[in-house]
Every structure is written in structure tokens, then in C-alpha cells.
Amino acid sequence: MTTPVTLSDAACRVLNTADPAEKVRLTYAYAHEWRAGNIAEIGTSSPPDRPARPVKPVLCPPSDMPKRSAGGGKRRTNLIHAIAHIELNAIDLAWDAVARFAPLNLPKAFYDDWVRVAEDEARHFEMLQNRLVELGASYGDIPAHDGLWEAALNTNDDVLARMALAPMLLEARGLDTTPATVERLRANGDDATADIFELIGEEEISHVAAGVRWFEYVCEQRHLPPTPTFKSLVRERYKGQIKPPFNVPARTQAGMRADYYEPDCAAKA
Incomplete structure (x- = not known):
């Protein structure tokens, strides 16, 4: 993997990566490179309006989402999947903030914060995906909605x-x-x-x-x-x-x- 020249370039690579596992891997790698100083410049790469997404889950209106609860069985799986989908979106939201607002020349601490947030969200997604696997499911098995990214747009x-x-x-x-x-x-x-x-x-x-x-x-x-x-x-x-x-x-x-x-x-x- 070639290290991106700038942080906004790294952010855009994550945003343009559809596969969730690869999105997580790149997030960890670029966060490490930023903290180590191997990525030193913020840059001005333009992020996409929408991040790349895998074929599944199918995105539906919030009103069409399956029932979820903290009980057992399918509704619990639906709950975990819904939160996993939020965490995947949150990875992209953090990287989008890095790239989209790079031209504002905010203090470096702004970019430090959102790189750290992206790394946290990647770890949260991994934990939830692993829990889904333990319960016999996987991310993408259940429809999800696009409400969080609508707020980004x-x-x-x-x-x-x-x-x-x-x-x-x-x-x-x-x-x-x-x-x-x-x-x-x-x-x-x-x-x-x-x-x-x-x-x-x-x-x-x-x-x-x-x-x-x-x-x-x-x-x-x-x-x-x-x-x-x-x-x-x-x-x-x-x-x-x-x-x-x-x-x-x-x-x-x-x-x-x-x-x-x-x-x-x-x-x-």
C-alpha cells in the first residue's frame, strides 16, 4: 500500500472504498501514518458527495426498516446490524469532515480529532460485525437506511x-x-x-x-x-x-x- 501524500487524499481513498473490511483496514493504516508523521500535510483533495458502498445492505426508507429490539432472536440481530451500519457511516463522516473542510485551514487539532474519531468508529464497526458473525449473521444481511448520510449531504x-x-x-x-x-x-x-x-x-x-x-x-x-x-x-x-x-x-x-x-x-x- 502506497502512503497517500496528504491527509485529505487518505480521507478520499477511504471514502471511495466500498468494501467495509478494507475501509476499516485503511482507516487504521492512515490514522497510524498521520500520527507517525508519515502523512504530514492536510492537502485539498475533494471528497465524493456519497461514499462508496457495498452491494449489500440494500438501502431502504427508514419507515421500511425491519423491527429491532434488545430482546432475543431476529430483532436483536436487527438492532446490532442497524448500529453497525451507523458506525460504518460514522467512519465516512469523520473522514469526510477531514477532507471537506480541509480548505478552511482549521487548526491541526481539528484533523487530529476526526482522524481519531474515524479510528474509533472503525473499531466499533469491527466489534459489531464480529458479534453478528457470532450470532450467525453478517453485515449486509439486513436492509439499512441512509438517514445519517442525508444529514451529511x-x-x-x-x-x-x-x-x-x-x-x-x-x-x-x-x-x-x-x-x-x-x-x-x-x-x-x-x-x-x-x-x-x-x-x-x-x-x-x-x-x-x-x-x-x-x-x-x-x-x-x-x-x-x-x-x-x-x-x-x-x-x-x-x-x-x-x-x-x-x-x-x-x-x-x-x-x-x-x-x-x-x-x-x-x-x-
Whole structure:
């Protein structure tokens, strides 16, 4: 494997790789090369609007998705597969942030953060894929939806919008839902899956924190008030509804103040 000249070139190679296993392998390799200094320049390679995807899973509207739950049998497999699909998309979201916003000349720490996030998401995907295999399934066996990448397409024009919708809204929502899912998995005797979900939930806190950190940095650069700006972006660019309960301890640990999501943001978002 030839090491890419720039980090944005590496990001685009990952984004243009369809095979999930190869996407994970390249993510690990390029993250290592970046930290080692073998990739030293950010560069300005242009990312695709959509990352390459394998033939399976078939992508369907969210309303057509199979039922999933933390119980046993097929619904548990559906749940694990759905989260694996989110983690695969999250690998691409992190690399897309690296390449798409490279021309902004943000501090190196911005790119450090999203390379690290991509590596975390790759590991999360691997853990979930391995768990699917243990249960007699594999990634691609079950239909999935493209909702997460729709949020990416809707924020391609503005790093501030991307930070608001991806880590601060969607990933933060994962912080809210994970504890109850872990509890149900353990109640149903599936500690193996619960352990994976719990670890993912803990590590996602730092991803939300990265979103908050760079959202507030860009707000400062643009002389914008963070909370009203976040709420305005949510109203303008997010069509779904997210309601309490919120995982306040996890959000607080991520540096996300309550005024970002309560009370009027909770009512709208």
C-alpha cells in the first residue's frame, strides 16, 4: 500500500472504498501514518458527495426498516446490524469532515480529532460485525437506511452546520438511548452485546465533545453566539424530532451545556 501524500487524499481513498473490511483496514493504516508523521500535510483533495458502498445492505426508507429490539432472536440481530451500519457511516463522516473542510485551514487539532474519531468508529464497526458473525449473521444481511448520510449531504456547505447536526445532535442522541438499550440487553441475558454497546456509548462521549469543541471554536471565529446558532441550525436543517429523556451526565461530560438542548431545542429537535 502506497502512503497517500496528504491527509485529505487518505480521507478520499477511504471514502471511495466500498468494501467495509478494507475501509476499516485503511482507516487504521492512515490514522497510524498521520500520527507517525508519515502523512504530514492536510492537502485539498475533494471528497465524493456519497461514499462508496457495498452491494449489500440494500438501502431502504427508514419507515421500511425491519423491527429491532434488545430482546432475543431476529430483532436483536436487527438492532446490532442497524448500529453497525451507523458506525460504518460514522467512519465516512469523520473522514469526510477531514477532507471537506480541509480548505478552511482549521487548526491541526481539528484533523487530529476526526482522524481519531474515524479510528474509533472503525473499531466499533469491527466489534459489531464480529458479534453478528457470532450470532450467525453478517453485515449486509439486513436492509439499512441512509438517514445519517442525508444529514451529511445537508451540511456539506458549512462546518458549523456539520458539527451541529452530526456530533452535537445525532451522536448526542446516541448517548441518550444507549443506557436503556444496555439495560434491556443485560435483562435479556446478552452481556456480550451489552458490553459492546456500553463501550461504544462511553467512547462516543469524546466524539460529541469534539463536535462541541469545534462548533464553539468556529462560532468564536465568526463572532456568533453558540447556543442560538445551534438551535437555529437545528430548526433549519433537521427534519426529525428528538425528545427527552436526555443523558445529562454524558452530555455534560462531553461539554454540552443544557441550554443547547433544553427547553426550546428539546421541543423542536
